[in-house]
Amino acid sequence: MKLHNRREAAGHEILADDLQREGKRLAEQYKPSFEFEEVWSKFEQAGNLPWTKQRPFSGWLTWGAGIAVSLVVASGVLIGIGAVSPQVAEALRSIPFFDYLYAKGRDTDDLKRIEEKNLSTTANASAKDKGIEFNVVNVFYDGIQLVLNYEVSYPESTPKLTEKEAQVYYNLTFSGIQPQAISTHDFTITGEHTFVGTTRMSIGDKDMPAQLQLNMTVDCIGTTRGTWDVSIPLNKQKSDELTKIVYPKNLEFTYKNTKYTIDKLVFGPVTTQVVIGNVMPYYLFDLAMEDDKGNLYRNYGGSGATQDYYYFNLPPLTELNSHPKDVTLTLTEHGGPNTPSDEVQLFKCKIPLEWDKE
Template structure:
């Protein structure tokens, strides 16, 4: 996908993008002030928690029905396509668990994507185009001001045709009506049966596009050329109530360079940080994001502009959704590969816990249990410190096959660095060894401590 880069001002004044975001944040604040209750915030918050718990229970019931419907749909799809074109199945397909399929094999990082279906954050479209006896349907669009997700399905209407691997593909380009943001996209296609497949396209577009339209120009499906183009409206209406935008305007100076944290956006699915730098196209900048419990935010891409750097991260952890502050850690200069040596720790895995592995910088990683579940194998571990919280762990089975983790580890304790890491579904007793790979500093090398900006966060107001 080709796109032009947004112009960025050389002076350290407010950019056009920030102005749009400030106006958006201001409109939320005005709406909030108009409806500001007389009761103290603590009372309102308690009532909110009670209402949220009731809503959560209702959502659980709805999710059970959705899961049952999805299971029924899978039986239909795998059993044949006789009923595939019926209105009932057509409606069921529009509610297919796209994100679950997207994340199933670990090819995509979970980040916050699973929340799209769990919390009903997508907008259902069910817009179909038929050409060359193939039906393309845009089922759902998600947009939170940071990331766009398109979920769609394709049905070959000729039931005599049995599709193969080459038929499971959508060739497209993306254009925005009235905007030319710097953007990147990726996708995944999953075959459902002999006549149909689903797809998801994930787009990072570094411009605020609420109210814009996205054109998905489709010129080929599988091996068939045609036109299945669709237009998708972009709206943050589903995520705006749970989106928080901060404008810290905090600056730190190192080695004659200044970096200013201009904007941090938290959505239900993403975290985005905008940094202004005095160095023209400072591409080698290296930075991390942590919360007040020293939990790392997982990175998910970014953009280096002329004087602005934008980074996308996972949302805050579930156990600490509203951190009191976040820290931006700049590693300056960036660590070079020659400063590290690769090391591997190994230990037998025979359900005798705990299993202690030597970590980085005299730290350790202690595996406390492994649970074999239908949704996957869950490994629980405790890290001795923040630097060892994201180890690279590999499970080895009795056939010497390696099994890698799916998604990022999830912190489960505020008091300790306790995490859970998900692996593919495995049989109990099938594992024989666990490996941990890491990169230590070379002997004698003294790393420079990162330059840190601490950004306080006040979540009590929009």
């Protein structure tokens, strides 16, 4: 046992010497903004504290600390010379887009779910004109909604940004498809020459492609005319992996001589969507969903109708009951009592659910 300890210590001395030489070599070659000796001395001091002030670290942890010092030096050098990928650089410089919206009093529950489940993808789409840089940082797409986060940077020589200059004028289109959609946006000034924006789009088409190309045409930023067009690939693979779709059979009802069918239920990580077909002529309905544990879900913003179907957007299933045995749908006349009752309800049905074993 004692022999093992002596070898471990000797091995650490050799490793420390190697790490110190390599760290100095990197520092001399790339000239980072900090002195290597400063970082190394901190490591040595940590390793030479009196035993009474130390916890009994294992040899593996001490070895890991040595590696950590090397990584600190290496990462500092790489960042200093710009030798990191755009994806890594963006991860290191995270922009709290949704926190800005929350500070403005916007409803960000669905956006927080996107963030918590890491459902956005890096966009890598940017354009520069008239000295102004427009950069789409990330995008979320699940076939039900689209969320774009972008940043705008003015030249340092320009005056301090005002609300008038912190605006983006754009048009969104999809290659090969023209879905029914509504959108909104918010802009927030983040510095003297920078601001960020978030665009949220609710999509009305019930069967959107898994992959799609989004074209964002920008012809004016603030009061400056120019061209900042970008094209962004969309992919809903991340959300699809967490989504269950149910197609009920023979679920229909009649209201004012018009037949309606429950076509589809989408249980996604951000939104639950219920699609009801044959709504022409259509009437205004409200829909509530209740799971087998009594949790109630009501339709919220983004719901709507086309000439062929309704689509109701509800919150996702609660984490406390993410795999219910069944859900009950209750359809009522729009504008009726908040709590569905027998007097106003048009249709009520229970739909059994089967989940894949995890």
